[in-house]
Each structure stands twice: as C-alpha cells, then as structure tokens.
Amino acid sequence: MTAQTMDRTPSTQVKALAPIAWKFPIVYTILALVSLIFFGLIGRDGETTFRVATGGDFFAIPDFAVSSTAAGLTLGIILVIMAAASIYVSVKRIDLGSWFPMLFGVIFVLSFLAWAGGGSGGVIPLTTLLAGALALSVPLIFGAMCGLVGERSGIINIAIEGQLLAGAFLAAVVASVVKNPYAGLLAAPIAGALVAVVLTFFAVKYWVNQIIIGVVLNVLVVGVTSFLYSTVLTQDPGLWNSRQKLPNLPIPLLSDIPVLGRVLFDQNILVYIMYVVVIALQIFVFRSKWGLRMRAVGEHPKAADTVGIKVNFTRVRNTLLAGAIAGLGGAFFTVGSGLAFGKEMSAGQGYIALAAMILGKWNPKGALFAALLFGFSKSLGNTLQSIGTPVANELLLMLPYIVTVFAVAGFVGRVRPPAAEGVPYVK
Incomplete structure (x- = not known):
C-alpha cells in the first residue's frame, strides 16, 4: 500500500472541527470595556463603602471602603484579562464550564456597585442585597419548578402567572380568616392545583391549544381575584384580608455564619420548603422511576404507552403537582412576606419564571440559578434606589425585565424543549 493510499484510509482522516462560538467572548469583551472605561477611566470620584456584618454574627466583619475609580480600574483590568482568556479558549475550543461566567458576572457587578456608590458616599449593604435577592427569587423558583414539571x-403551562396569583389570594384569605399564616400556607397549593385542573381538562380531554388555555386562565384568575378583592376583601379587610406573616425560623449555629447565615438560614418555612423542592426535583427528575416516566411522556408518548405507561394520566397528575408547587410560590406574596392581598400582585412574575425555566434548560438546578439572577437584578434595583445613584429610576424598575430579555435572547442559545411538549396524545 502506497503512502498516498494510506493517507486516504478512514483511520487517518482528520475530523472537522466544530465552529468557534464567538457569542460569549464578544459579550465578555463588551462588558469588560464598559467596566474599564465607564467605571474606571471616566468613573465617579469618591468612595463606596461595602457593609457585610449584621447583628448576631459569630464574628463581625468591619465595613470596608474603596475608591470608586481605583476599584473600577482594577476590576476592569481583571475583566479585560478574563475576556482575552475567553477568546483564547474559544479558539482552542475549550469548555470552561459554568464557573467562568459566574465569576465574570460577580466581578462586573462589584465594579458596577463601586461606581454606583461613589460620589454620593453610598453604603452598599451586601448582606441585605443578597437576602433581598433570595426573597424576591422565591416565587420565581417555585414558578420555574412548576413549569419544568x-x-x-408534555403540557405547556403559560398559566403559572394565574397559579401564583391564585395561591397568593387563597393563602391571604384563609390565613386571615383562621388568623394563622400556616393555614394560608396549606391552602395555597390547593389554589394552584385548581387552576391546573382547568388547564388539564381542556388540554388533555379536548385537545385545546395549551398556550391559548394558559393565557385565558391568567386573565380569568386576574378577573376573579380582582372582583373578589373589590367586592369582598375590601368590605371587611379585618376578616378577609388582614396581614398574617410566617415567622422566621433561624437554624441554630448556621444562622450566625456571617453573610450566608442571614441569607440562607434565617428564613421562614416557605423558603426552606423551596430548598427541599429544588433538591428533590433535581434528584427525582433524573434518578427515579417517576422522573423517567415523566420525561418519557414528554419526549415520546407513544413509546411510553407501548411499555405500559398511562400517558394522559401521568400528564394530568404531574400538572396538578406542578400547579400545587406554583401555589406555594404565590403564598410568598402574602403570608410569606406579611402582606395583605392586592390586585394583580404577582405582577408578571409567572412569565419571568417561564423565562427562568427556559434559561435553565428545563433543569431544576439551571432554573434555580436563572431565577436567582432575576431576583438579584430586582434587589439590586431596589438597593440602588435607596442609596441614590446616577442611574434613572425608570431604568432601575426595568432592570429585571431587561435582564430577562437579554438572558433568554442572548445567553440561553439553542435549547431543545421536550419533543412532545404541547402535543396532545391520542391513544
């Protein structure tokens, strides 16, 4: 065999390389230049103080002040180096994993905070900022878990917004009547499941377009709760709509850890339930018979039917469970936060939860981080409003929705939903 013939053998053929993904390096480069130029070179004079310690910590971490310009320059240079590294690894087709964008995002946010607090001598309460981010993420996380299940x-659930609102309404009413927030917490998942009953009735039995059903249910729940609020709750708020708040249940020792203690382990029972739900779904969706059957009816229902899985029964059961999860999320608006029910108080959180689910690629862990991102953006806007910042208030109010749009449009990339999603199954 000649050398020329050997060169043509399959064993010596060179495989085609995958195309270079430039999206993330371009985004990193733009953000790094923004940090270096706007937060550093032409930044604001003055100092920004970061406050970490809270009362009751094992040990106090003193406040530390940084020069806004110096911090912007230093962190901007670090981000430029990271952006250059991302270009290099992209050319080499090396996967950095999820730690790199998370670290890049943290450094960019710190650079922005140092710039935003400068000039006015602002104090950035980091622990309060993180605690607020977690609190604002709770309904989003429950909603994302609902959509995921x-x-x-195989059932598209656009009605998460309505399920959150229904859960908030029933939790407030029951807790007010019984004078016990835990009673409201028990009632909330029932409201979410009732909305899911209507969804599955039309989607599974009559094969109605599931997106249309979801939109109609959202409008229906808004209308019903607004009507009852105006005609019943406001007539006797002491009976029907008084404030009932779930008490915080600090975990001994863990709640005294600086920063993380107050953020994670000094919460009410609803937040702890959220931890359990996310961990349980991460395990059961991918490592249990229930999860295997659920994914089977969502990917290939006919194949699932041939091995004895009741496709429509599985879909109905899981959608009712998902509605109950969303109802728990709605309870956070009222008994979880100690607020009375108000018209349309879910305020579009159900749609952001859907975005978090898509950004997380239908994975509980991914949806968790995406919901935390959106919650952090809202908490950041609230914090900057309180300390005074050159950023316009209108832009701060828009921040969570801007992050949602850019995250889904620019960062999620190509995602593949379950193959049989939204397709009715006819046996």
Whole structure:
C-alpha cells in the first residue's frame, strides 16, 4: 500500500472541527470595556463603602471602603484579562464550564456597585442585597419548578402567572380568616392545583391549544381575584384580608455564619420548603422511576404507552403537582412576606419564571440559578434606589425585565424543549 493510499484510509482522516462560538467572548469583551472605561477611566470620584456584618454574627466583619475609580480600574483590568482568556479558549475550543461566567458576572457587578456608590458616599449593604435577592427569587423558583414539571410531562403551562396569583389570594384569605399564616400556607397549593385542573381538562380531554388555555386562565384568575378583592376583601379587610406573616425560623449555629447565615438560614418555612423542592426535583427528575416516566411522556408518548405507561394520566397528575408547587410560590406574596392581598400582585412574575425555566434548560438546578439572577437584578434595583445613584429610576424598575430579555435572547442559545411538549396524545 502506497503512502498516498494510506493517507486516504478512514483511520487517518482528520475530523472537522466544530465552529468557534464567538457569542460569549464578544459579550465578555463588551462588558469588560464598559467596566474599564465607564467605571474606571471616566468613573465617579469618591468612595463606596461595602457593609457585610449584621447583628448576631459569630464574628463581625468591619465595613470596608474603596475608591470608586481605583476599584473600577482594577476590576476592569481583571475583566479585560478574563475576556482575552475567553477568546483564547474559544479558539482552542475549550469548555470552561459554568464557573467562568459566574465569576465574570460577580466581578462586573462589584465594579458596577463601586461606581454606583461613589460620589454620593453610598453604603452598599451586601448582606441585605443578597437576602433581598433570595426573597424576591422565591416565587420565581417555585414558578420555574412548576413549569419544568409540566413541560417535562408534555403540557405547556403559560398559566403559572394565574397559579401564583391564585395561591397568593387563597393563602391571604384563609390565613386571615383562621388568623394563622400556616393555614394560608396549606391552602395555597390547593389554589394552584385548581387552576391546573382547568388547564388539564381542556388540554388533555379536548385537545385545546395549551398556550391559548394558559393565557385565558391568567386573565380569568386576574378577573376573579380582582372582583373578589373589590367586592369582598375590601368590605371587611379585618376578616378577609388582614396581614398574617410566617415567622422566621433561624437554624441554630448556621444562622450566625456571617453573610450566608442571614441569607440562607434565617428564613421562614416557605423558603426552606423551596430548598427541599429544588433538591428533590433535581434528584427525582433524573434518578427515579417517576422522573423517567415523566420525561418519557414528554419526549415520546407513544413509546411510553407501548411499555405500559398511562400517558394522559401521568400528564394530568404531574400538572396538578406542578400547579400545587406554583401555589406555594404565590403564598410568598402574602403570608410569606406579611402582606395583605392586592390586585394583580404577582405582577408578571409567572412569565419571568417561564423565562427562568427556559434559561435553565428545563433543569431544576439551571432554573434555580436563572431565577436567582432575576431576583438579584430586582434587589439590586431596589438597593440602588435607596442609596441614590446616577442611574434613572425608570431604568432601575426595568432592570429585571431587561435582564430577562437579554438572558433568554442572548445567553440561553439553542435549547431543545421536550419533543412532545404541547402535543396532545391520542391513544
């Protein structure tokens, strides 16, 4: 065999390289230049103080002040180096994993905070900022878990917004009547499941377009709760709509850890339930018979039917469970936060939860981080409003929705939903 013939053998053929992904390096480069130029070179004079310690910590971490310009320059240079590294690894087709964008994001946010607090001598309460981010993320996380369970089963659930609102309404009413926030917490998942009953009735039995059903249910729940609020709750708020708040249950020792203690372990029972739900779904969706059957009816229902899985029954059962999860999320608006029910108080959180689910690629862990991102953006806007910042208030109010749009449009990339999502199954 000649050398020329050997060169043509399959064993010596060179495989085609995958195309270079430039999206993330371009984004990193733009953000790094913004940090270096706007937060550093032409930044604001003055100092920004970061406050970490809170009362009751094992040990106090003193406040530390940084020069806004110096911090912007230093962190901007670090981000430029990271952006250059991202270009290099992209050319070499090396996967950095999820730690790199998370670290880049943290450094960019710190650079922005140092710039935003400068000039006015602002104090950035980091622990309060993080605690607020977690609190604002709770309904988003429950909503994202609801959408994940439903869509993994093949049912598109646009009605998360309505389920959150229904959960908030029933939790407030029951807690007010019984004078016990825990009673409201028990009632909330029932409201979410009742909305899911209507969704599955039309989607599974009559094969109605699931997106249309979801939109109609959202409008229906808004209308019903607004009507009852105006005609019943406001007539006797002491009976029907008084404030009932779930008490915080600090975990001994863990709640005294600086920063993380107050953020993670000094919460009410609803937040702890959220931890359990996310961990349980991460395990059961991918490592249990229930999860295997759920994914089977969402990907290939006919194949699932041939091995004895009741496709429509599985879809109905899981969608009702998903509705109950969303109802728990709605309870956070009222008994979880100690607020009375108000018209449309879910304020579009159900749609952001859907975005978090898509950004997380129908994975509980991914959806968790995406919901935390959106919650952090809202908490950041609230914090900057309180300390005074050159950023316009209108832009701060828009921040969570801007992050949602850019995250889904620019960062999620190509995602593949469950193959049979939204397709009715006819046996």
